[in-house]
Amino acid sequence: MLARKNVAQIKAYQPGKPIEDVKRELGLTEVIKMASNENPLGPSPKAVAAMRRALTSVNRYPDSQSFYLKRKLAAAIGVDTKNICLGNGSDELIDVVIKTFVEADENVVTADVTFLEYEIIAQVNDRRVKKVPLKNFTYDIEGLIARIDKKTKLVFIANPNNPTGTYLSKGDVRRLV
DSSP, X not given: OOSOHHHHTSOOOOXXXXXXXXXXXXXXXXXXXXXXXXXXXXXXXXXXXXXXXXXXXXXXOOOTTOHHHHHHHHHHHTOOXXXXXXXXXXXXXXXXXXXXXOOTTOEEEEESSSOHXXXXXXXXXXXXEEEEOOBTTBOOHHHHHHHOOTTEEEEOOXXXXXXXXXXXXXXXXXXXX
16 A cells, blocks of 8 residues: 555545536435535625636736735734735645644644545644534533643634534634634
């Protein structure tokens, strides 16, 4: 086997089916998808307009440091631009965070029913994942805190949680922090 053992043992992520597949397989003409974090209302008209404006320069590399985006985000949330890290989606950023902060003998803590990429990416990086069952379909804050030990480097929460849609209040997040 060419792949590392820990990678070979990972269960493959099963994404939701595209609407076109559901229509074809079930002989339907209209399907409203309420899964996979997809907006059933379509893209924002502002986003579509921005993409149209950008089409004339897609043959060029973009600003690799995202100078203007970081500046706007920093101003909006009141932090310095050096405190903002951007990536090509959450999967890449989760991978970067785990590779940057979690040593081989350390672990991450998360819920047993949450965004699957926390566990998958930790496993790909051969890091231990400690999972806590949900309580009433939401994160069990006390359970998460109880699973943290001296070898815990990260606690992952999705807020709102994916796939349950439940969310933590500011008080719950503060208690966890």
